[in-house]
Amino acid sequence: MESRAPRAANRSTVLAHVLTHGPVSRTAIGHETDLSPATVSRIVEQLLDEGLLTETDGAPTTARGRRATQVAIAAGRGVVCGVDVGGSNVRLVVADLAAEPLTGRTVPTPADYDAPRLAQWLADLIVATVGADRERLDCVAVGLPGAVRQGDRAVSNAPNLPQVEDPQFLRLLEKHLGTAVEVDNDSNYALLGELRFGAARDAQTAVMLTIGAGLGAGVAIDRRLFRGRSGLVGEFGHLPAGPLGAPLERIISGSGILARARELGLSFDNAADVFRSADPRLAPVRQYVEQALLVILTAAVVAYEPEVIVLGGGISHALTPDLVRLRGRLHEIVPAAEATVHGAELGDLSGALGAVVAALHTAYRRLGLAEADLARVPQPDALAGCDLPALADRA
């Protein structure tokens, strides 16, 4: 360990504290991080010099005595962009370094474009959305509807948007943007969003299941994403527990549900409608799906003992009325389970907001934040005063 290590560690501690606790005085930082005032002062001075922090004199005169000068992250110093590329919609959110969303945008995915064209289109869209902040753009994170291997960023298992499996897509996207891009599974990002700002805000360990055209999953252990090497983690849809050893994903995904309804002579455009319909003939379908879902929930519970399981994706809305019963049955199967099953709080924006978090993490890492401190930033209430529906507006 070099002599410079403690300095870097303390720097990271201070920076993380400012990022999580918003504007805060030097004294308060010292008090809450067990660092001596001298150390805090030195480090804050250095961070101010570097332009990472700014002094804000908004001190709400608590007691008598000298007024504390607060410091906060220099939010405008950079922006990040989180992108959620789905089979039907692309959602973008641009946020500053304080995780405050600046703009958002939702655009239908041009699913018929080939890989190069899609890359060009997406790059243009990102540039247009970031707008004048482009030169301050620190990082872009893109969630894709498929498995992403973190080693070589190979994308697989993306039946809903196969173009993104083409290695060209990422290469061209980065080329057009002129920046490196973070990539991950959209479910992982959705979990990251819910973990920071949504239903898993207070959970150490959480699982996200996105039930849409396919079945996706993300897992966080000790507030950090747990990705395997192949992006396979949590994909319990592969379990050969259906009839004749069929994978569960075939039962529980949108296409599976539609196929099952069609067997009964009922045709729907949208899998969620199968749940909304009151037709009694559909009861066995629903029951069938519910049993498969229970297997998957049980798998998630015994695999990770999560505190929260978040259900997201198109079909999850339709499942809301069944949540109570699901919880009950899950508890019957695994009485020791402490997991609660919730719907996604951020709705369709989980993915884009999670991508923002991932992008912020990269930006923060570049600013010198230690890996261990990343698990606590950005501050969970950054979205508090923020109009989420407005962000999702189609512009």
Next chain:
Amino acid sequence: MESRAPRAANRSTVLAHVLTHGPVSRTAIGHETDLSPATVSRIVEQLLDEGLLTETDGAPTTARGRRATQVAIAAGRGVVCGVDVGGSNVRLVVADLAAEPLTGRTVPTPADYDAPRLAQWLADLIVATVGADRERLDCVAVGLPGAVRQGDRAVSNAPNLPQVEDPQFLRLLEKHLGTAVEVDNDSNYALLGELRFGAARDAQTAVMLTIGAGLGAGVAIDRRLFRGRSGLVGEFGHLPAGPLGAPLERIISGSGILARARELGLSFDNAADVFRSADPRLAPVRQYVEQALLVILTAAVVAYEPEVIVLGGGISHALTPDLVRLRGRLHEIVPAAEATVHGAELGDLSGALGAVVAALHTAYRRLGLAEADLARVPQPDALAGCDLPALADRA
């Protein structure tokens, strides 16, 4: 971060290096840990003063120049005892601080004893096995055939030896021994053993499944045990994927297999015999078990993306001939899986040796080893020159 932090960290680094790399010279330590020779010298001197290390002059004259003086852990400074309490046998292994086994013992479990009597019996057995080393006894770790919650050490789910669920058992055991005792699930310890010395020696992430009277599981991520709060992690036997939503454990455990054979009018004493028997009428039973096992293996693969899955427990021997086919079918189900399925290399001693590892970790922690360094100790080849069958001898 206090000023003393780097010292402690470097101390831990040096100690860990000596523990993993056996007798080694100061220069080599410095070279391999990126610490300066001065720092290594200072720390080694301190460790020698404390009696934690000893100088061994066994330098095999490599080149000309001053002969390197090697240092090694003062192995005889303490001993630890690992105990694996099973439904039918209790296995003990006593080892020194260098993880060198000193004695071992296997004794039938007096399953009819009540909790207080069992505690007394076990304490006596441990004391008798440790013998003269008793005053140097650093730590005892006991693996139990049930779920152990790490918070309050509550034991549950131990149908094969229900006495151990009684809180008295642990309390009295510690009282009779006069030492605190580490407790955990026997599958967790078995995994720890295989992870250090056995089939998962080179794996970062591994899963252990013990198939015996019940179905147990242990999970390691990044070479560290992953335990939930309730000891539920990896227990995919709960999956309601059997007929009519029955839990898989009912199919795959010893009692389940016997019951299934009995339905066919065939009676066995031992579930493993069902697999050994050539009776063609048993084919459906085997197939049925294999399908359930496949679901569990798939769950383990997609849950953790392990590099290795180790099968242990009484029935696993009987499955050895099927391993190749199992691997093939698993690969069909999850092509991206990189997991290989292996039998336990340490055989019935996995659990006791894993308990030794757990006890050593506690001992090392007391010596000042940082949590991160624990994942690399003790040295994996500590058992190399060791006669395992002799350790398992009934004495």
Next chain:
DNA sequence: CGATAATACTTTCACCCTGAACGGAAATAG
């Protein structure tokens, strides 16, 4: 057998970082 070279370890020293103590600055109370 002594000189030399090579290697292992130790000592010295300059430097970095921290916490404790002190002192200046700013705001309120009287």
Next chain:
DNA sequence: CTATTTCCGTTCAGGGTGAAAGTATTATCG
């Protein structure tokens, strides 16, 4: 205007580290 309180910057001793110089030990060579 002075006293008091609180916040913040500065000084200083202490502990810790790496680079470099110094010492010890061994093999090789003339």
